[in-house]
Amino acid sequence: MTQAADEEFWERVRAELASPQTLLLEETYLRNATRWHRLTENNLDTVRAALGPRALLTVWPRPHP
Numbered sequence: 001m002t003q004a005a006d007e008e009f010w011e012r013v014r015a016e017l018a019s020p021q022t023l024l025l026e027e028t029y030l031r032n033a034t035r036w037h038r039l040t041e042n043n044l045d046t047v048r049a050a051l052g053p054r055a056l057l058t059v060w061p062r063p064h065p
Contacts, residue, residue: 021061022062023061
C-alpha cells in the first residue's frame with residue numbers, strides 16, 4: 001500500500017515517537033539511492049524539512065541488540 005507523506009502520516013510517526021524509542025526513516029529519492037535518518041522527537045521536523053521532493057519513505061522500528 002502506498003500512502004502520501006501528508007499530515008496524517010507525520011502525526012502517526014509523531015505518535016510512535018511519543019513512546020521512548022527511536023525510529024529509522026529510509027528515504028529513497030532516486031532509483032537505488034537511499035539515505036537513512038534516525039528519527040527522534042527532537043529532530044523530526046529538521047529531518048522532515050531536509051527530505052527530497054517526491055521521495056519514497058519507509059519507517060522502520062530501531063533494531064534491538
